[in-house]
Every structure is written in structure tokens, then in C-alpha cells.
Amino acid sequence: MxxxxxxxxxxxxxxxxxxxxxxxxxVDSSVTAALLREEGYDVVGITLQLxxxxxxxxxxxxxxxxQDIYDARQVADRIGIPHYVLDYESRFGQDVIDDFADSYLRxxxxxxxxxxxxxxxxxxxxxxxxxxxAAALATGHYVxxxxxxxxxxxxxxxxxxxxxxSYFLFATTRDQLDFLRFPLGGLTKPETRTLAERYGLAVxxxxxSQDICFVPDGSYADVVAALRPGAVEPGDIVHVDGxxxxxxxxxxxxxxxxxxxxxxxxxxxxxxxxxxxxxxxPTRRVVVGPKRTLARAGVRVREVNWLGPDAAPGEPVAVxxxxxxxxxxxxxxxxxxxxxxxxxxxxxxQFGIAPGQACVLYRGDRVLGGGWxxxxx
Amino acid sequence: MAAYLDHNxxxxxKPAVKAAMGEALDLVGNPSSVHAHGRAVRRAVEEARTRxxxxxxxxxxxxxxxxxxxxxxxxxxxxxxxxRLLVSAVEHESxxxxxxxxxxxxxxxxxxxxxxxxxxxxxxxxxxPPLVSLMLxxxxxxxxxxxxxxxxxxxxxxxLLHTDAVQAAGRLPLDMDALGADxxxxxxxxxxxxxxxxxxxxxxxxxxxxxxxxxxxxxxxRAGTENVVGLVGFGTAAALACEDAAATGRNALLxxxxxxxxxRALAAVPQARVIGAGAARVGxxxxxxxxxxxxxxxxxxxxxxxxxxxxxxxxxxxTVRASHVLSAMGEDxxxxxxxxxxxxxxxxxxxxxxxxxxxxxxxxxxxxxGAGRTDGAA
Numbered sequence: 001m002x003x004x005x006x007x008x009x010x011x012x013x014x015x016x017x018x019x020x021x022x023x024x025x026x027v028d029s030s031v032t033a034a035l036l037r038e039e040g041y042d043v044v045g046i047t048l049q050l051x052x053x054x055x056x057x058x059x060x061x062x063x064x065x066x067q068d069i070y071d072a073r074q075v076a077d078r079i080g081i082p083h084y085v086l087d088y089e090s091r092f093g094q095d096v097i098d099d100f101a102d103s104y105l106r107x108x109x110x111x112x113x114x115x116x117x118x119x120x121x122x123x124x125x126x127x128x129x130x131x132x133x134a135a136a137l138a139t140g141h142y143v144x145x146x147x148x149x150x151x152x153x154x155x156x157x158x159x160x161x162x163x164x165x166s167y168f169l170f171a172t173t174r175d176q177l178d179f180l181r182f183p184l185g186g187l188t189k190p191e192t193r194t195l196a197e198r199y200g201l202a203v204x205x206x207x208x209s210q211d212i213c214f215v216p217d218g219s220y221a222d223v224v225a226a227l228r229p230g231a232v233e234p235g236d237i238v239h240v241d242g243x244x245x246x247x248x249x250x251x252x253x254x255x256x257x258x259x260x261x262x263x264x265x266x267x268x269x270x271x272x273x274x275x276x277x278x279x280x281x282p283t284r285r286v287v288v289g290p291k292r293t294l295a296r297a298g299v300r301v302r303e304v305n306w307l308g309p310d311a312a313p314g315e316p317v318a319v320x321x322x323x324x325x326x327x328x329x330x331x332x333x334x335x336x337x338x339x340x341x342x343x344x345x346x347x348x349x350q351f352g353i354a355p356g357q358a359c360v361l362y363r364g365d366r367v368l369g370g371g372w373x374x375x376x377x
Numbered sequence: 378m379a380a381y382l383d384h385n386x387x388x389x390x391k392p393a394v395k396a397a398m399g400e401a402l403d404l405v406g407n408p409s410s411v412h413a414h415g416r417a418v419r420r421a422v423e424e425a426r427t428r429x430x431x432x433x434x435x436x437x438x439x440x441x442x443x444x445x446x447x448x449x450x451x452x453x454x455x456x457x458x459x460x461r462l463l464v465s466a467v468e469h470e471s472x473x474x475x476x477x478x479x480x481x482x483x484x485x486x487x488x489x490x491x492x493x494x495x496x497x498x499x500x501x502x503x504x505x506p507p508l509v510s511l512m513l514x515x516x517x518x519x520x521x522x523x524x525x526x527x528x529x530x531x532x533x534x535x536x537l538l539h540t541d542a543v544q545a546a547g548r549l550p551l552d553m554d555a556l557g558a559d560x561x562x563x564x565x566x567x568x569x570x571x572x573x574x575x576x577x578x579x580x581x582x583x584x585x586x587x588x589x590x591x592x593x594x595x596x597x598x599r600a601g602t603e604n605v606v607g608l609v610g611f612g613t614a615a616a617l618a619c620e621d622a623a624a625t626g627r628n629a630l631l632x633x634x635x636x637x638x639x640x641r642a643l644a645a646v647p648q649a650r651v652i653g654a655g656a657a658r659v660g661x662x663x664x665x666x667x668x669x670x671x672x673x674x675x676x677x678x679x680x681x682x683x684x685x686x687x688x689x690x691x692x693x694x695x696t697v698r699a700s701h702v703l704s705a706m707g708e709d710x711x712x713x714x715x716x717x718x719x720x721x722x723x724x725x726x727x728x729x730x731x732x733x734x735x736x737x738x739x740x741x742x743x744x745x746x747g748a749g750r751t752d753g754a755a
Binding site for chain 2: 018044082084086087128131132133
């Protein structure tokens with residue numbers, strides 16, 4: 001038993017292995033902490049305070065701890081682990097919320113959760129975990145970390161396709177992946193809830209978090225307007241053939257592929273339904289057209305994180321891609337450019353490819369990498 | 378064995394205090410009742426009042442019992458609505474938040490209030506008589522403030538002086554009249570008494586407006602049935618603290634332990650600094666900054682090693698922010714956010730100090746930028 005490797009693939013007995021668990025207060029990360037604790041690991045729970053709940057809810061003077069932090073603390077007490085709350089408000093504000101607002105104002109449709117994983121959880125929290133002498137940082141994400149033939153970790157989709165969060169984790173670097181663990185990647189959500197009940201966790205019945213944590217009631221445009229006063233201004237809705245069809249309340253209300261809420265329904269003379277084809281930030285124009293004008297097969301991607309086998313610049317690599325989180329993967333070819341960008345060519349055109357969303361590259365269950373959609377042609 | 382080195386946050390209950398409180402639990406009745414039972418309880422409250430008064434060298438009729446030092450500070454700052462309020466920039470949050478409109482009196486780099494600035498502020502009066510709040514000992518640095526000198530300046534302008542003395546009691550001889558203070562805040566759990574009992578000492582002739590109404594307790598200045606058990610504990614702890622402050626033995630021992638701790642910490646980690654070292658300080662407190670290393674990371678690592686210390690201002694969620702005290706002393710953000718507070722007290726042994734030094738030195742060497750830290754992910 002001397003050279004044993006524990007369940008996290010680390011040398012040493014669980015009780016000699018410190019693991020930091022990122023605890024959000026939800027059922028997934030709570031079960032993650034409880035599982036590792038039951039296995040005997042030296043578990044330390046950390047919850048990040050990312051934004052002022054009072055501010056997000058437009059309530060003055062509501063200091064600090066929201067319900068999620070309270071829940072995380074209760075779970076930590078219940079399972080008997082030390083628990084700390086770190087104030088990442090200013091970091092989250094700069095690296096996630098500001099980026100979110102600026103992206104919308106550029107006419108994009110951002111995914112702040114990816115930025116949060118990339119710039120807050122897997123960078124600063126991961127470093128704090130190292131500072132505390134931890135051997136790993138575990139999270140409650142539904143994704144699998146699989147040891148590859150070369151010994152380095154690979155990122156794979158979760159066993160439960162309905163819960164798979166790999167799309168939101170494409171920016172995880174190899175170094176981060178080496179330090180990360182995802183104990184729930186092999187479980188389904190009902191299995192997780194059953195475990196939460198078995199551990200007697202009060203959060204067992206807590207609803208899944210919806211949408212973006214700092215946006216109450218899904219009102220993205222209100223948040224952008226509050227963050228960038230005066231930046232949300234009306235403009236023209238223009239048909240791809242050049243006709244001005246009407247006015248809109250601000251480009252932040254629109255995303256490529258959107259059909260509803262254009263405010264131009266029932267226009268006389270339009271035989272086909274109209275979709276948002278393009279959002280032009282400099283002129284504040286929202287360009288609409290029939291569905292066929294949305295078709296795109298070429299996608300330019302920036303800030304590429306590559307986790308696949310070595311590929312030379314320009315070398316075609318066969319992949320499956322996801323261009324929206326809720327969409328099934330589609331066959332395509334990717335060519336890495338060597339400067340952090342890539343060109344993706346879809347076998348079949350897709351409708352509604354929105355700049356600012358992620359383009360995530362798969363081969364089967366394995367995540368080969370991904371990047372941000374810069375443009376589609 | 379865990380080491381508790383956070384006495385400035387709360388000092389453990391002393392055994393004699395616990396015993397006295399245990400007996401007081403058997404008291405029957407309400408101290409406001411005029412029957413024999415009530416009178417017996419009243420006697421216990423008044424004995425506690427006498428003992429708390431003695432801690433500040435003053436008379437029992439000056440003691441207004443409260444639920445906490447925070448309540449006493451609020452009463453002092455909100456109790457005189459016609460006065461112009463001035464507070465030092467390093468006051469406890471319970472003073473700063475009680476008087477958000479108050480003008481801030483700056484401190485010097487060593488943490489001592491700038492008396493020249495105070496004098497200038499007083500001279501530039503707006504016609505209202507001033508009320509100045511200046512703590513006797515700072516909770517984060519242990520720096521002793523020149524309260525008597527400030528009081529003389531304030532008195533010359535027809536003003537009142539309030540001093541939050543919760544961190545001074547038991548550590549310095551305390552004499553309300555010698556300080557020239559009109560209002561003094563005390564707290565039980567900083568001196569080995571229970572949390573939930575505090576006092577505002579009020580000079581003769583002053584009448585702070587009540588915050589709580591609905592009963593005649595504390596001479597109509599603070600309604601609500603007295604926390605009898607807590608006050609008995611407060612009185613007992615005050616009597617013991619009087620002995621501590623008067624006899625040099627116990628405090629001198631703590632000062633020697635503290636000085637050795639600082640000397641060895643600085644020798645082991647040259648990047649570290651003791652904040653306020655240039656000023657007069659009480660002997661139990663060390664504010665140790667490790668520029669660039671977040672205080673919270675140090676606190677967590679020490680906690681995981683079984684050593685409990687304090688950090689600047691903790692929010693309700695337990696997050697730690699940069700210390701307003703250190704910022705007011707002109708320290709940059711990297712320093713103000715990097716200080717842990719080590720505070721010794723009546724339970725502290727040399728072994729506790731050893732345990733702290735072992736754990737803190739290991740943490741500091743691991744995390745100090747440029748001292749061999751390995752930073753994994755970019």
C-alpha cells in the first residue's frame with residue numbers, strides 16, 4: 001500500500017491530502033464537499049463573494065452575505081469542514097461584469113460564466129488553494145477529467161448529457177486542469193440530489209441556479225444600462241435589403257438569430273418571418289432578414305484554448321463543434337492559426353451564430369478546446 | 378492544541394467570572410421590582426455598577442449599562458444631537474457608522490492622532506459645541522492615543538470628549554477624570570467577561586438622549602430589563618481587570634511575550650513589518666503586515682494550522698477587506714490588506730506564541746513574493 005494513489009489520482013492517503021472545494025451554496029458543490037469529506041480528505045470549503053447582493057437587487061446598504069453564502073456555511077458546518085468566504089467583488093466586477101457590459105455594447109452576446117471560471121475561479125481561487133497547501137481544487141461542475149495516454153489530464157463531457165457543462169469550461173488551461181478535480185462528472189443530477197439527501201444537506205431540494213448569477217430576473221439589458229449609463233440608445237432596425245423597418249430600444253436587447261421581440265411583427269409585405277442577422281454597434285443598427293440570410297459555415301474564433309493533440313498551424317483537424325450551449329455538436333474542420341485564433345468550417349451551415357458566444361471543439365466526449373466567436377461568414 | 382491569539386476580538390471568560398455568573402443565574406426577580414426578590418437582584422446589579430465604575434476610577438452613578446461597547450458608542454455619538462461631531466480616522470466601525478456625518482480627525486503615520494489637526498478643526502468651528510470621539514487604544518494596532526491632551530484641547534473649546542476604552546481596560550490604568558473624558562465606553566468581553574454587557578460612563582450633568590425607550594431602567598436613559606447575569610459577570614471581570622492593570626506582573630509578562638514574538642517574526646521574515654511600532658502601544662497587541670500577501674490568506678493558513686488570529690475588519694459574511702486603520706495611517710493598499718492582528722491575553726502561554734511563530738513563519742516564507750513562491754497557473 002506504500003505507493004498508492006488515492007481516488008483523486010494523487011499520491012498519499014486522503015487524510016494527508018488537502019483539497020479545496022469551491023462551494024457556491026448550491027447542491028452540486030455541497031455534495032462535492034461531502035463526498036470528499038466522506039472519503040477522508042482534508043477538505044477546506046471556500047465560497048467566493050462575487051458581487052454585492054444588495055447592489056444587484058438595487059437595495060442600499062444590504063451588507064454582504066447573501067443566502068448562498070449562508071447555505072454554503074451551513075453545509076460546511078454540517079459535514080464538519082473549515083469554511084471561508086473570500087471577497088472577490090472587485091475582481092469579479094472588473095474581469096466579469098465589466099467585460100459582460102462591454103461585450104454587449106460591442107453588439108455581442110457574452111457568456112460571463114466562462115469568464116468567471118477562467119479569470120476568477122480557476123485563476124485566483126486556484127492560486128489561493130495552492131497557497132493553502134492544497135493538492136487540488138475540486139468543483140461541482142458536471143464535466144470529467146480523464147487521464148490521457150501521455151499522462152496529462154484531458155477534459156471530457158459529463159456522463160449525463162443533460163447536465164454536461166463542458167461548453168462553459170472550454171477555457172480551462174492544461175495547467176489548471178492538472179490541479180482541478182470534478183467529482184460529479186460521472187453522476188446524474190438525480191444521483192447528486194439523492195446523495196445530498198443521504199448526507200442530510202439542507203440544500204438537497206434547492207432549485208438549480210438559473211441564468212447569470214448577477215442578473216436578477218434575466219433582465220440583461222437593465223444591468224447593462226445600469227453599468228453603462230447612456231450607452232443603451234435606440235437605433236434603426238434595417239432589412240438586409242437596405243430598407244429601414246423601424247426603431248429599436250438599444251442593441252443590447254438583440255442577439256443574432258433572435259426572432260421574437262423585434263417589435264416589427266406583422267409588417268405588411270413581409271412574407272417570411274424576420275430574424276436578427278447582425279448587430280452593428282458603431283451605427284447602432286440591428287439588421288434583420290429571412291432565415292436563409294442567417295446561414296453561415298465559416299466561423300472565426302479568437303482567444304483559442306487548445307487541449308487536443310498537437311496540431312500544426314493551418315493543419316485541418318476534424319472536430320465536432322458547439323456554437324451555443326444548448327445545441328448538439330455538429331461536424332466541422334478547424335485550422336489553428338498559431339496566433340491564438342482559429343478558422344472553423346462547418347460541414348453544414350448553421351443559423352444564428354452570435355459573436356461573443358463560445359465555439360467549443362469536441363471529438364466524441366473529449367473537449368479539444370475552444371474560443372470566442374469573433375465573426376461568422 | 379490550538380492557540381487562541383485573538384483576545385482583542387473577545388477574551389475567554391475567566392473562571393471566577395463564570396462562577397459568579399453561575400450563582401447569579403439563581404437570582405429570582407426583576408431588579409425594577411420593589412419586593413424582596415427584586416431588591417436582591419437590584420443589589421447584584423448595583424454591586425456590578427460599583428465594580429465597573431472602579432475600573433475607570435469613577436463613581437457608580439456615572440455608569441450607564443448597555444448591551445455592548447457598540448451600543449455605548451452609538452449612545453455617545455447619537456446622544457447629543459446639537460453638537461458638531463469629530464471622530465478620529467482610526468475609530469472602531471461602531472463609532473464611524475454611528476456618526477457618518479462626523480468630521481474625521483487624521484492620524485500620523487505612526488497611528489497617533491494628529492493633535493495639531495484636531496486643534497485646527499476645533500478652531501474652525503461652526504458655532505456648535507463640539508463632541509470629539511477618540512479611542513484610548515486602537516483595536517487593530519494597540520496604539521495608545523493621547524486622550525488627556527486631546528481632552529484639554531476640546532475642553533478649551535467648550536466641547537465634550539468621548540473615548541472608546543474597550544481595548545484599554547485591564548491593560549492600562551484607567552481614570553476617567555485624569556483623562557478628562559466626559560464619556561467612556563467599556564465592554565465586558567474584552568476583559569474576560571461575557572459578551573452582551575457594556576457600559577457608557579457619563580460625566581455628571583450630561584444626559585445622552587435615549588435610543589431605547591419604554592422603561593425607567595438606567596435612570597430612564599436605557600429602557601429594558603437589565604441583563605443581570607451578564608452584568609454580574611461584567612462586574613467580576615472589572616474587579617479582576619483592575620488588579621491586572623494595577624499590578625505589573627501579568628501585563629509585563631504579556632508584554633515580554635509580545636516583544637519576543639515581534640522580534641523573532643521580523644528576524645525570520647525581513648519583509649514583515651510591525652504596524653504602529655513607533656508609537657506607544659499596549660503590551661498585548663501586534664499588528665503584523667506582510668506586504669503583498671492578503672491578510673485573509675494568512676488568516677486561513679494559520680487557522681488550518683490551529684492558530685486563531687484577527688484581521689482588519691470582517692464583514693458579516695466573514696470576508697476581509699483592507700484595514701481602514703492602516704489606510705488612515707498612510708499605508709498603501711498592499712500593506713493595508715496584508716496585516717494580521719495577534720492579540721494576547723490572560724490565557725496566553727509561551728507555547729501559544731511558539732505555535733504562532735512556527736505557523737506564521739512557514740506561511741510567510743511560502744507566500745512572500747520573491748521568497749521562493751511557486752505560482753502555478755498563469
